[in-house]
Amino acid sequence: MAESPRILVVDDESTIRLLIREVLEQRGFQVLEAEDGPGALKVFDEGKPDLVLLDVFMPGLDGFQVCRHLRARPGADTIPIIIITGTEDYDAIRRAYEAGATDFIGKPINWIILGERVRYMLRASAAVRQLAQNREFLARAQALARLGSFEFRPGKATLDVSPEFCEICGLSCPGSEVDWEDVIGVIHPDDWKALEPLVEQACTAGICFRQDIRLVTGNGIRRYAMLQVDAETDADGAVARVTGIIQDITERKLAELLEADSNRILQLIVQKEPLERIFREVARLLERQLPLAMGVVCLVADDKVVSVTAPGAEQGFSEAVSGTALSAESGTHAAAAYLGQPVVAPEVFSSTFWRRARHVARAFRIRSSAAVPVYSGTGQILGAVSMVFREEYQISGADLALMEKTANLVALAVEQHQLSQRLIHQARHDPLTGLVNRAALNHWLERVLKERARHPSLGAYMLIDLDRFKHINDSLGHHVGDLMLKQVADRLRQVVRDSDLLCRMGGDEFVLILDRLRDKNDAARAASRILEHVGRPFHVEGHELHVGASIGITLFPDDAVDTTTLHKNADIAMYVAKNQGGNRYHFFDGRMHEAVIQRLQVENDLRKALERNEFQLHYQPQVDLTDNRVVAMEALIRWNHPERGRIPPDRFISIAEECRLIIPIGRWVLQEACRQAKLWQDQGLDPIRVAVNVSAVQFTETDFAETVRQVLQETGLEARWLEVEITETVVMKDQEVVRSNLKKLKDLGVFTTLDDFGTGYSSITYLRQMPLDGIKIDKSFIRDLETAAPSDESKNAGLVKAFVNLAANLHLSLVAEGIETEDQRRFLLQLGCSRGQGFLFNPPVPAEEATALLRSKG
Template sequence: MQSKVRRFFSGKKRLPLKIALIYLLFGIGWIALSDTLLQAMALSPDWHHTSQILKGWGFVLFSTLLLYLVVEYYRRALVRSETSFDELVQGVSATTGEAFFSLLTQSLCQALKADYAFIGELCGTQDKRVRTVAVYAEGQDLDNFEFDLSGTPCEQVVVRGFTCFPSGVREHFPQGRLAAELGVESFVGIPLFDAEGEVIGPMMVLSRKPMHNLGLAAKMLKVFSVRAAAELQRARSEKTIEFMAFYDPLTGLANKRLFQDRVKQTFAWARRNHRFPAVLFLDLDRFRCINDTLGHTAGDALLQEVARRLQKTLRKDDTVARHGGDEFLILLPNIRQAEDAGFVAGKIIESFQAPFQVDGFELHLAASIGIAIYPLDGEDCDALLKNADSALHRAKEMGRNNYQFYLTEMNESALQRLGLEGQLRKALERDELCLYFQPQYDLDGRRMVGLEALLRWRHPERGLVPPDEFIPLAEETGLILAMGEWVLREACTRAQAWQAAGLAPMRVAVNISARQFHQYDLVRLVRLVLEETGLEPHFLELEITESLIMQDAEGAVHKLSQLRDLGVQIAIDDFGTGYSSLSYLKKFPIQTLKIDRTFVQDLSRNPDDSAIVDAVIALAHSMGMEVVAEGVETEEQMRLLHDKSCNRVQGYLLQAPVPSDAVARILLQASLNQPQDQSSLFCSAL
């Protein structure tokens, strides 16, 4: 009986109605029974009057006692509730990170007698997906998961704010698969906001039964939502800091710091398992030209595409990292023999054969790769990277678009190259650069018609350094820009000085490097040099390689047209060695094609070379261009070129490159129309 009474009072459903009913029954019983008893006990009228007064006071005292007990009961219940809530807040607030989210979801379920609670974060501002950071279900923590917001109660929370459905959730959200799978009947949720007021995720409580304590649920969610949002932001910030510390922000690849850490771990594993991990150093060939032509935005997009292609080509166990700029590092941990690393490098180079699509452009890109094997080429990360870098430079020297394994002698070559680079940087300051000029002769008129300016480095110890030793180095280091500007200004200055001295005016040809051509202010530079030196534009010829202009044919057409508008002559150097498109060639404002020396060397012995020379000459003449043959060294080559109607020639048979001072004597003889010693061979050959 006592247990039934206790359960009756402890039940919180309709508790005010229960108390009122008890009070009503007691009142009715008191009135009915007390009057009957008093009448039966009445001894006199005075006693009856006194008993009525006592009855009234008794009712008041009982009512007061009952009211006190009820109020005290609720006061203590409220104190217990507030104490429990404070303890809950303090307990949850004392934790951080994953423990905070786990304890919060557990506390929400227990306090609200709900079945599920979870906290999630939006995967992105545009993506309607939520990734949970904590899930508590039926008394245990569950693994996190992702789900689509569309058609779920969470969508209402994210879009509209605080939302509750005491019952009928599945009727309100028939498309919500999650609610259907969990059998959810009621839910309450609140959005989490970041410091800028943007929604970053929802906090939800769900139950399989109708939810009645919505007031407490709303209070708890509103109290904890601020802390949950702050903790979620803190977790995001930690992830961002960790990402910035170990990953490249542009490509999402590992950075050098994370790469070195994985290399150390791999070495420890390799020693135990008798493996030979390989480090690959990859550099994109001529990437700077694309950057200079299309801009850094397109260059960044291309690097992202390269990163994706590398990840797609390699295995999951391999690590790809961005070293900086257009350089990448690759760790191959599970290598049994060195040849396997070469196989992977070959696959990477082959994967670059397909063009890259960037901003509507179809870009062709190649890569050079250096390979170092642990422990053969180094027993620590720094040694392997240094040696892989040496192998990379060897790959570039071998023509690019290939891979090379590290060899011990490469270190000596790298040290020499490093020293040469330092000396080259000082060559301009010390006035060690000079120009040599090689004459060009007209085959029909038997006279000198032009000069090609050739850069030389007069080293204080080594003497004249061959151009093929320092020009590629200048290209790679960027020194070619300053050197190219010096060559252009010096050649124009010399040409104008010879004319001012009354010597025969000659067109001077100047080679333009790839980096020079792609710099944005080339046209302005040429105009400025012509104005400063006073040389008339038609006496300047700019030589540009075939492969250079085809890297960005449309951009080349525009820039060459601007140069033509200045009055400058344009020549295509080394024609036939690249991959020109005839449809583009007719668009270029070109006056001269130069046949590469490789086709002239075997002209008398190789029918294929002879056919190529015939085709180039016919093509040029049909398009109104002149043809210059380079590298003429024999009389037989001279006669064949004359028979094929080549316009101009140059080579050691006629005149080796000479210093600027010697050019004045040659021009003086040309002005007097007197053949010089070297040109006597020219005359006899014809």
């Protein structure tokens, strides 16, 4: 049950006090008494009454004074104090109110209404207390929600505002009233432009609105606020009052801004915008979040600050910071990057982080600063994000967290940039040599050609193709080949000037573009230097390797002004250089074109020749030099071209080899020769060996021996009647494959001979290692034998003698080819060579004639 209200009765007359007690206790109140002022204050403090009945006239402290003392007590402002005074004593009544009395009761006291009066006063004071409490709650709630309220009458120069309104706007509002002028003064001018017509409409037409605005307060700190405005109309429909709330939405707005800014920066990163532009946005993001700060983004490399982006900085700031060596004392940016951790300097001039950079701080009026390092995904420090303040500023944990966020954006941008730089580099460069590739060359050349169209000057397009590289690749493997190409690229780099462009087109083909030449001799000199550099021996994994180069040069704009034609021209010139034995350069000449076109024509026709049955085999006998008996037949291919007549093998074999058509053609030769040899046997002729020339390209196919086995099987010829002639270039190829194929042929029972012996490089070691059956001395050694008497020690005679001895030592059969005269035959016999081949005995003839020959001389 609620306790009954306590009433303090203060009167110096004890009878009055008694009477009042009587009346009030009957009505259920508790009564406390005091007979004078000091006693009243004491009882008030101890008894905590809910209402005070106070007589005005008392000795010592009178009622007015007691009333003032009571009101000054904490919590006493809402306690009803009823002054007892004379009814007609208006002066006392006025003074009682001034002293803080709630009401008065006139003397003589009307005892009947006293109780009612007290009860009413208690109820009223409870209501007032409740109201005050509500108001307090509201104010607290508004403060919590950062919500302020205001109202104004249209046309009036002031607004009535709540304390929170003032707090949000940064205004002092005495009497809860503020001038419109002051309010407009804190609204961002751009936002007021948008707001003014809305306020106008609210005042004139009662249109409600809601609007976000920016507030710029005295110390420059911006806040974001949301306004919601409502209008009340009077009975005539005219706007009587406009009320509204203002809410501080800075936190939410900054979070939204942060998200929007971050998203925009991410988009810039994805769009691969320049780093400088992205960093500017990052700095601006920081400044939008912390308007007092200046955002700075630094990149570091080689322990130095290499780039500084600070859009809000005064001129000269970036230059002053750029190049700073990283240390813990050269400013927070350098310290964060140096230490790899966040660094804060609340007071720059006493901070050790600025010890060696105070001049910068002084020059740019920096008072506080903080920085965080920018880490890459792999833990490498890329730079620092920092904020500097021109006022002293206490950097908070939230500020550092914000900087960390932006540092992540910077890291992302840098990594994305590095990645795209790498991709661009990869797309434009040859991974093996690091030189630019074909695509980049075309791009560059097109630009140069366009530029030259406006400002003509002489340039050269130089196609460099290595000689004998394929041989190195085939024999020593791709690994050695690759290392060799790298070394070639390095040597070419030494020759070129900065303004030239060196490119690897693929394989062993390089292009060098020389721009702005004085004359074509400049290009010739460059080509000579290249030949000289590339001609020196290379040392790769213990091998000493020799390659040369064939260089084709074409000039622009003289020969052509487009990339395709320039390349074609250089290719033709290179081809000519190669055909002349390589290790030389050739300038393009319009007449070369015809020759190359012809070559291409041959290649085209060759492709059709097999199916059109245009090949034929001729046979040339090998004879016993003592009695001219035919001991073997060499099959030699002929091409009967429908338009160009008979084309000798020298004119098409190498082309067929280059385009690998030699493989099907060679198989056809093998098949046809075996078929013919078997036919001769079937025709009752004495069996003889048929010798077939096998190209290096064909022989180094790993399944060559298998092809031979199949052909023998298909034609029914016994292996011992087949002779395979390979040249020394074959032996120099991939020796493992060659040895293995020779071994397989030997196992099959096929006879193998080394053709054109003496023209190549085959050493005796090779000969010993290769399971061969015979050698065939090249015709060039036979040519001058006739002029030398047997006793003469002519060079060739000596060599042939040596070959004879070598063959005997290695148990190899020996044949001499190209015997044209009787003297040569005799001489060879004297030297110990008993087998030969040549026009002296018979030129190569078609199969029918060869058959007749066998019939007559077999």
